[in-house]
Amino acid sequence: MPDSKPPLSTAMIGSWQLTTREDLAADGRVISESALGADPLGLLIYDRGGNFAAQFMRRDRSGPAAMAPVQKVSGANNTMPTDGYDAYFGTYTVDDAAGTVTQTLVAALSRDNVGQVVTRDLAVDGDTLTVSLGTTLPDGTPVTRILKWARVG
Template identity: 45%
Template sequence: MRAIPTLVLLAVFAATDATAQSAKQLIGTWRLVEIKGGDGKMDPNRGARPSGLIYYDAHGNMAAQIMPDRPRAKYAAAQPTPEEAKAAITGYTAYFGTYTVDEKARTVTHHRKANLNPGGIDTVVRRYEFVTPDRIILRPVENQNQLTWERVKSQL
């Protein structure tokens, strides 16, 4: 009879360790390689080659930024006009928060605590994850878009 509780505990520890392994693979800084839309088209607000970074740490914290590949005019004065402010943030993604990994579902969930877009504050987004030592492919659960990231191995 003592063998059954021991087996259950071993199964729980093994599952926890597998999730921990997947989370460990994410730890680090990753540079955006490409964004593909589900329809194969690029987002015109992001341009042909947007740049970005995503960061995961060992404590469950994360941050992401994606900057569009298009000319960005400097503000004419210290404070931008509404039009200048809108142009500056269109196509720009920036948020931070915490993350959790579900190994069985092959997802990483971003628990966004702050966001450039006020509508994204305190929201949760899930991404299917496909991780290799040097690349991550993240795909939103709700669509076929795909973001490919490569591990940053040296200074930016």
């Protein structure tokens, strides 16, 4: 019986709300990353024309504890939040066979991210999108970041 699942390039189209974001150390430990906090808000949109937009915000951004110092990210494949917020948009291409999306950031909150090209592993299971990427924390610690998203549109 043939696989009736749509290809990733079709299944990923839509609007997605962040449900979880975890940074895992090589030994599997969850590491706390302070810039966006343990439970950030997020919205991710992929359209059929190859455009995308992503926004993240620290959930408790309104209080003084939310104002984490701005830090440069030392690793590739990552962006830099500013004052508990991160936003960027651009274009994307999908490799259905590899299960990856490559995004070119046309605009970003952090000017250092403009023009950056990032690749993420993607998987869609029903109305859940899982994004995984290797990156580093601001202190240089390597992590695997796993973001789970729920379809909202």
